[in-house]
Amino acid sequence: MSTPHQQTQPVFSPFSLDNDDLYKRWAESKLRDYPADIGDLVVEIDDPRRLSDSEFVALQQRCRKTNMALYASKTGTDPDPEIPLSIARRFNLVGLNKNWLADETGLTSLTVRDEGVRQHYIPYTNRAINWHTDGYYNTAHQQIRALNLHVVQRAEVGGENRLMDHEIAYIMLRERNPDYIHALMASDALTIPARIEDGKIARKQESGPVFSILPSGDLHMRYTIRVNNVIWASDSLTREALAYLEFILHDTSPYIYRGLLEPGMGLVSNNVLHDRAAFADSPERKRHYYRARFFDRLTGTSFTDL
Ligand SMILES: [Fe+2]
Numbered sequence: 001m002s003t004p005h006q007q008t009q010p011v012f013s014p015f016s017l018d019n020d021d022l023y024k025r026w027a028e029s030k031l032r033d034y035p036a037d038i039g040d041l042v043v044e045i046d047d048p049r050r051l052s053d054s055e056f057v058a059l060q061q062r063c064r065k066t067n068m069a070l071y072a073s074k075t076g077t078d079p080d081p082e083i084p085l086s087i088a089r090r091f092n093l094v095g096l097n098k099n100w101l102a103d104e105t106g107l108t109s110l111t112v113r114d115e116g117v118r119q120h121y122i123p124y125t126n127r128a129i130n131w132h133t134d135g136y137y138n139t140a141h142q143q144i145r146a147l148n149l150h151v152v153q154r155a156e157v158g159g160e161n162r163l164m165d166h167e168i169a170y171i172m173l174r175e176r177n178p179d180y181i182h183a184l185m186a187s188d189a190l191t192i193p194a195r196i197e198d199g200k201i202a203r204k205q206e207s208g209p210v211f212s213i214l215p216s217g218d219l220h221m222r223y224t225i226r227v228n229n230v231i232w233a234s235d236s237l238t239r240e241a242l243a244y245l246e247f248i249l250h251d252t253s254p255y256i257y258r259g260l261l262e263p264g265m266g267l268v269s270n271n272v273l274h275d276r277a278a279f280a281d282s283p284e285r286k287r288h289y290y291r292a293r294f295f296d297r298l299t300g301t302s303f304t305d306l
Contacts, residue, residue: 013217014303017100017178026303027171035066038163038257042070048150048266049075049086052078056090063301068269070261077153077263078134081105084150084290087268093146093293097135112281126155126287128278131249132224133166133271134293137192140208143220146294147274150266155287159279163257165247166221166273170211172248172255173241180241184210189238190222191231215303221225223273225249231300249273270297 013019014026035041041062045055048071055071062069075083084107088096096106101118104107110123118124135144149161173180183189188207195203212220224230225246232238248254261267271293279287 002161013213013244014215015217015219015245017181020252024172028169029306030065030167030190032198034168035062036254038070038259041066041068041231042072042175045071045073047075048073048083048204049080051087051090058297060091060300063268063270063298064305067167068163068267068272069270070208070259072262073266074097075264076175079152081107081290084148084266084292087150087266088146088148088294089171091146091268092299093292093294093296095149095297097138097142097144097293103271108291108293109293111287113225124289126159126279126281129276130225131137131162131164131273131275133221133228133273134291136222136224137203137206139204139206142295143222144295145214145220145297147269147271147294148267148294149261150292151261151263151291152259152288153263153279153286154289156282156285157277157280158277159287160258160260161267162275162277163267163269164273166271167219168255169221169245169248169273170219173244176244179237180244181237183233183237185212186233186238189233191222193229193231193283209258214297216231216297217304218297218302221271221273240255243282264276269299270301 013025043055043058043062045051047169059069059071085105097106101108112126113119113124122129134147135142138144170181172183187209189210191205192208193200208222210221210223214220216220232242281287
C-alpha cells in the first residue's frame, strides 16, 4: 500500500485534499475567463534581452493564470544565448539545471544530431515526444519547476507543440474523483528504473509522486505518458487515475493549446505538460530550440498571486 507524500503537504494550499473550501474557491477563480485560444497566451515583444516593464508584466500575468506564456520577439533566427538567459533573469530564475548534455551556458540546444552521444536521445532526433513534464526522472531534490524554450529556427515541416496547464489537469482529475489525486500523490506512484551503462548505474532508480505540493503551496507535477522504462504503482485507483489523465490528454479540449512556434518566439512556463510533433528539417530550416530548465518557479506566479 502506498503512502501519501508527506514531506510537501503544507496546510494552506488549494492542492491539499484536506482543504476543500480553499480548493473550490481557487478552482472557480482559476477557471473564470480561462484563455481558450493559444493566441491569448502570446505577448508581442521587441527584444527579450531588453524586456520593458509592460512586456514583462504582460508575460507574468499570463503565467499567473495559465502557468505559461508565449512571446513573439523581433530577434528572428539570432542564436544569442543571452536571449533566453535574459528572460529567465527577469523571472528570478537562478537555479539553472545544467544537465550533462547542456551547452556551456547551461542552456540545451535541441537540434537533430547525427553523431555523438546525443543522437541516441529522442530530444536530439526529429521524432515525436509524447506528453510529459520535464525532469520527471530527476531526484526529488532536483525537480524542474520552470521550463523555458526559445526558438532560433523551426523545422521545414512539423514540430508543433501542445501545451496544457498542469493545474487544469489536477482540477479535472479532482472533479472526477478526489481519490485519484490521493493516488497520484503517493510517494511510489511513478518509478523510473535506474539507467545502466556499461554494467554500471549511470542514474539511480527514482520513485516519487505525480502531484506534490511545494513549500509555497503551489502544485508540482512529475509525469510522462510513455510506457517503456516506467513503473507505475499497480493499485486499481492509480490505474484508473492514469487512464483518466490519458483520456484528458488525448481529448480535443479547449484546455489543450497547440501551435507552431516561429523563430524569435519562446515559451515561459512553470513546467506545464507538453509534447512535440515529429518534424522534417531542410537545409534552410533546421529546427533549433534552446531549452532552459530551472529549480525555481517563475516569480510572482504563485496561487497566492492570483
Ligand atoms: Fe520537455
